Amino acid sequence: MIRRRAARATALTLALAAPLAAGACGTADAPPAPGAVEGSAYMPEPVTGKMAAGYFTLTNDGDEPDTLTAVTSDVSDDVQFHRTVDNRMERVESFGIPAHGELALSRGGNHLMFMGLERKPSKGDTVRLELHFEKSEPLTLEVPVEATNHQPSAAAGQR
Numbered sequence: 751m752i753r754r755r756a757a758r759a760t761a762l763t764l765a766l767a768a769p770l771a772a773g774a775c776g777t778a779d780a781p782p783a784p785g786a787v788e789g790s791a792y793m794p795e796p797v798t799g800k801m802a803a804g805y806f807t808l809t810n811d812g813d814e815p816d817t818l819t820a821v822t823s824d825v826s827d828d829v830q831f832h833r834t835v836d837n838r839m840e841r842v843e844s845f846g847i848p849a850h851g852e853l854a855l856s857r858g859g860n861h862l863m864f865m866g867l868e869r870k871p872s873k874g875d876t877v878r879l880e881l882h883f884e885k886s887e888p889l890t891l892e893v894p895v896e897a898t899n900h901q902p903s904a905a906a907g908q909r
């Protein structure tokens with residue numbers, strides 16, 4: 751008896767909660783997804799053919815934080831997330847993107863590391879990335895390969 755009553759209470763709770771959830775999702779527009787700041791994405795031409803780094807700035811205009819969980823690309827099957835601690839690179843699982851905030855990857859900080867390159871990217875090439883998030887749909891980025899010592903313009907790099 752007790753168990754049955756508990757089950758009924760749960761069903762009632764669900765019934766009450768459902769209209770609220772429907773209302774929250776009822777807007778015509780999809781929730782804002784992370785996007786790259788124009789001109790912020792680049793890969794410096796790697797010095798060796800073994801590995802390369804990649805940088806970009808993503809903005810999240812949504813009310814919810816999201817997480818960049820994986821990056822796939824056409825030059826490497828093993829794209830890692832690295833952070834820099836005391837001038838040493840350290841692998842991390844993912845990068846968070848705060849609500850109404852940004853994720854900035856830059857030299858000397860958080861970055862992508864393309865391991866075991868299938869070809870050596872040269873300045874003028876374009877590398878295609880697919881960014882995968884915990885919540886948002888995947889995002890495709892066409893990333894230009896720039897000179898080894900390239901620095902993004904102030905407008906793109908420092909927001």
Ligand SMILES: [Cu+2]
Binds near residue numbers: 832839861862863
């Ligand atoms: Cu690294």
